[in-house]
Amino acid sequence: MLKDITIGQYFPGNSLIHRMDPRMKIVLTFAYIIMLFVANSMFGLLVGILFLIVTYGISKVPPRMILKSMKPIVPIILFTAILNMFFVSGTPIVEFWIFKITREGISLAIFMLVRIVCLIAGTSLMTYTTSPIALTDGIERLLGPLKKIRFPVHELAMMMTIALRFIPTLIEETDKIMNAQKARGADLETGSLIQRAKALIPILIPLFVSAFRRADELALAMECRCYKGGEGRTRMKILHMGLPDLFAALFMTICFAGVIVLNILL
Amino acid sequence: MEIIKTEHLSYVYNQNTPYEKVAVDDLNLSIEEGEFVGIIGHTGSGKSTLIQHFNALLRPTSGKIYIDGQDMWENEKEIRKFRFQVGLVFQYPEYQLFEETVYKDIAFGPKNMGMDEQQIDRRVREAAGFVGLKEKHLEKSPFELSGGQKRRVAIAGVLAMDPQVLILDEPTAGLDPYGRDRILNQISLYHRAQKKTILLVSHSMEDIAKYCTKVLVMNQSKVFLYDTVEKVFAHVEELREIGLAVPQITQVFYDLKARGFHLNDNVYTVEKAKHELLQLLRGETDA
Amino acid sequence: MTGMIRAGHAYFTYDDEAEVIVNALEDVSLEISSGEFVAILGHNGCGKSTLAKHFNAIFTPYRGDVAVNGINTKDEDKLYDIRQNVGMVFQNPDNQIVATIVEEDVAFALENLGVPPKEIRERVDEALRTVGMYEYRDRAPHQLSGGQKQRVAIAGILAMKPQCIVLDEPTAMLDPKGRREVMKTIKRLNRDEGVTVILITHYMDEATQAGRVVVMDRGKILLDDEPRRVFSQVELLKDIGLDVPQSTELIYELRKAGFPLPQDILYPEECVDALQKLMEGRYGNH
Numbered sequence: 001m002l003k004d005i006t007i008g009q010y011f012p013g014n015s016l017i018h019r020m021d022p023r024m025k026i027v028l029t030f031a032y033i034i035m036l037f038v039a040n041s042m043f044g045l046l047v048g049i050l051f052l053i054v055t056y057g058i059s060k061v062p063p064r065m066i067l068k069s070m071k072p073i074v075p076i077i078l079f080t081a082i083l084n085m086f087f088v089s090g091t092p093i094v095e096f097w098i099f100k101i102t103r104e105g106i107s108l109a110i111f112m113l114v115r116i117v118c119l120i121a122g123t124s125l126m127t128y129t130t131s132p133i134a135l136t137d138g139i140e141r142l143l144g145p146l147k148k149i150r151f152p153v154h155e156l157a158m159m160m161t162i163a164l165r166f167i168p169t170l171i172e173e174t175d176k177i178m179n180a181q182k183a184r185g186a187d188l189e190t191g192s193l194i195q196r197a198k199a200l201i202p203i204l205i206p207l208f209v210s211a212f213r214r215a216d217e218l219a220l221a222m223e224c225r226c227y228k229g230g231e232g233r234t235r236m237k238i239l240h241m242g243l244p245d246l247f248a249a250l251f252m253t254i255c256f257a258g259v260i261v262l263n264i265l266l
Numbered sequence: 267m268e269i270i271k272t273e274h275l276s277y278v279y280n281q282n283t284p285y286e287k288v289a290v291d292d293l294n295l296s297i298e299e300g301e302f303v304g305i306i307g308h309t310g311s312g313k314s315t316l317i318q319h320f321n322a323l324l325r326p327t328s329g330k331i332y333i334d335g336q337d338m339w340e341n342e343k344e345i346r347k348f349r350f351q352v353g354l355v356f357q358y359p360e361y362q363l364f365e366e367t368v369y370k371d372i373a374f375g376p377k378n379m380g381m382d383e384q385q386i387d388r389r390v391r392e393a394a395g396f397v398g399l400k401e402k403h404l405e406k407s408p409f410e411l412s413g414g415q416k417r418r419v420a421i422a423g424v425l426a427m428d429p430q431v432l433i434l435d436e437p438t439a440g441l442d443p444y445g446r447d448r449i450l451n452q453i454s455l456y457h458r459a460q461k462k463t464i465l466l467v468s469h470s471m472e473d474i475a476k477y478c479t480k481v482l483v484m485n486q487s488k489v490f491l492y493d494t495v496e497k498v499f500a501h502v503e504e505l506r507e508i509g510l511a512v513p514q515i516t517q518v519f520y521d522l523k524a525r526g527f528h529l530n531d532n533v534y535t536v537e538k539a540k541h542e543l544l545q546l547l548r549g550e551t552d553a
Numbered sequence: 554m555t556g557m558i559r560a561g562h563a564y565f566t567y568d569d570e571a572e573v574i575v576n577a578l579e580d581v582s583l584e585i586s587s588g589e590f591v592a593i594l595g596h597n598g599c600g601k602s603t604l605a606k607h608f609n610a611i612f613t614p615y616r617g618d619v620a621v622n623g624i625n626t627k628d629e630d631k632l633y634d635i636r637q638n639v640g641m642v643f644q645n646p647d648n649q650i651v652a653t654i655v656e657e658d659v660a661f662a663l664e665n666l667g668v669p670p671k672e673i674r675e676r677v678d679e680a681l682r683t684v685g686m687y688e689y690r691d692r693a694p695h696q697l698s699g700g701q702k703q704r705v706a707i708a709g710i711l712a713m714k715p716q717c718i719v720l721d722e723p724t725a726m727l728d729p730k731g732r733r734e735v736m737k738t739i740k741r742l743n744r745d746e747g748v749t750v751i752l753i754t755h756y757m758d759e760a761t762q763a764g765r766v767v768v769m770d771r772g773k774i775l776l777d778d779e780p781r782r783v784f785s786q787v788e789l790l791k792d793i794g795l796d797v798p799q800s801t802e803l804i805y806e807l808r809k810a811g812f813p814l815p816q817d818i819l820y821p822e823e824c825v826d827a828l829q830k831l832m833e834g835r836y837g838n839h
Contacts, residue, residue, distance in 0.1 A: 131653075131654075132653065133652070133653045133654055133657065161651070161652060161653060162651065164653050165650065165651065165652060165653045165694065168693070168695040169647050169695060172695070173361075176356065176361075177361070177362055179318070179323050179356065180356045180359065180361075180362040181362060181374075182323060182349065183321050183323060183349055183353070183354040183356070183424070184349075184362075184374055184375040184378060184423060184424065184427070185346060185349055185350055185374075185375050185378030185379055185427065186374075186378060187346070187378065201364065202362075202364045202374065205364035206361055206362050206363065206364050209361075209364075209409070210361055213648075214645075214647070214648045217643060217645060217648035217649065218648050218649065218651065220611065220643070221641075221643055221648065221649035221651075221706075222651060222661075223611070223636075224609060224611070224636055224640065224641040224710075225636075225640075225651075225661055225662035225665060225709060225710070225713070226633050226636050226637060226662055226665040226666050226713070227661075227662075227665045228633070228665065232667045233664050233665060233667060234663075234664055234667050234668060234669060234670060234673065235660075235664055235670060235673075236656070236657070236660035236663070236664060236670055236673040236674055236677060237657075237670070238670050308728070308730065309698070309728045309730065412597075412598070413597065414597070439725075439726065440644075440725045440726055441597070442596040442597045442755040442794065442795075443596065443755060443757075443794055443795055443796045444596050444597075444794030444795075445596075445597065447794075469728060469729050472799065509730075511729075513799065514798065514799040514800060514821050515799040515800070515803060517821050518799075518800060518803070518821050518824050518825055518828070521821070521822075521825040522825055522828060522829065525825070525829055527829075527832060536799050536802045536803050536806065539799075539803050540803060540806045540807065540810075543803075543807060543828070544807070544810055546832075547807075547812065547831075547832070547835060
């Protein structure tokens, strides 16, 4: 059933990492990504893995969640690994027809594989420990300075919030409309590609009509609650950096420095 | 003969997960052809899950359903034919309208049944007539109509498939008394003219008392009562215990009886109440 | 203070789907005092929602005036004063909740008004407690029932500390349990918090709970009186497509048949008492 789809991948909890300022989490996630690309040896990546072990440990997000987030990108990982395996020149190990697998190829493939896995695991940790709304909030405030050049930061954040709010509603609605059309004999499961695309019309049109109606009503309700854009708006929840944020930043800095040192030494 | 029959029907949502929830629990029910059954029960009592089974939108976790004597899930490939045999009108059905014209929208079901143009045309006009839509409405866009009209178009879309059983899930939700009476009257006329079986989910005991022949009370995934209107509404205490009401007038009579007046048991409409009281009052005066 | 909301000879028209001009309001004059609980009753398209939208300046009349606390709703500079003072709750609970978390949504109006964060927190908690949804403050809206969502929407309005709440068919999409929850909340607001309540509805059983009922038909005010007096007009209400309580109808029918019964029966208990009295009077002992 469509209802089973979860939005985002927030894993509720109350760990130190959950309680961190979303701004810091976003910044550190970017730092972590950069670190992974700066690292030019397996040892550098080991630092990245160490970082993951420590942070996942603190967050109490079960490690099997890493596997879950990995699932959709398995083809990409494999594709990258195979590409590297076959197309890097060096000392050949196996050769057949026009393909040859080299020692360098294998080590590079493993290196890339580990790097991608770390990348996904790292960014997933952020989405696991930060609710979509906190994330939106963090992004809005990080982009705050852009308001000066008239970049519509508030509007963007508002749109994201409303989208997040209405995704479950619209999913439920899609489910209902699908059932209703099925009850009138609509065949959604069989037929050629074109037939199936056509079968979507009775679902998409009511869905759009309903989305517009909702948008209309929501706009009215927002007006009634004195919404007038971002100007002069305050927020109930103020973000503030605390000790956990400081420690996290410190830990990140140490790891990053470690990677650079390893790069120079090796 | 029974048109719908269930044997040990059970349905479990999210089976084998922590969110497992039994929605229909070992249900044995048989509904005779031609009945007008009112279905009542709280949100979450299993009534919505149950009616979706009759239309083959849900497959039982265990147990069997027979429609007109045929085992529904015996041959899975032919399941769609039951959707034509049992028409289901969802809540707020006007939100499923999508075609350019009312005519085309009503024709959607018959078209899916593979009928030819002529048959479709007959079905559309017949169905439009049942719900009181006029010729001039047929070429309009459904989105131009009023709320009550849209709903009647949506109901016509199901009637056009000429189902043996018609199920309506709260067809009057959100309508005003006039719109409500209009739709229920038309359904009632359709029932009398076509002799079809009708299942009506409603929260209004007054409406059920007025139109239905039988009442099915669902409670906690099970059938709490299934009997004629008089007999079900005679269970004033039991219904109140599970948080359901009887029509206000039935309650008044129940209270009067509790105060020692000898009154008839099966009063559930104002008309009947008036008749009953007048007889009593005048009878006593004459004596 | 009296005359919190005052409509004087207001007229309003709009184009319907087929672009025909509809006289939505015709010469409507009405005065609602602070602390009242008024139900506006009528069938769909009678103009009751249009009238409600005049109370917080979503619409303004093309002829005549509507004033809130003496401020004309046409005064655009005072728009937000009016909207803060007269809050509005709509029919569809889903389409008025903006945020993804209950408490964030209740805070929405206050954030718009630029209230300091600490005060927002206090007012949000208070509003959530008033509607009995404090325990659900960190839930997502789609996890709530219809009645709960509607109470969150009411809290979102309440947080603005309005003098008056207008509810436009707030129970039309709810099941009986949700309807009871919402009605209970509305009544408590009026009784305990002194909030003026204007309830737009086509359910007569809800209107009977108000202190005053205004019946509208074709853009005009037909009746404006206390519920008992309004519902005793059985013929008139039926003529314009409205219901009367079954008890009222039964008594009305018996009166028509010549039996001496009181005219203003509204509730089943009163009906039982009246019938008992009648029958005992007829033949003393039963």
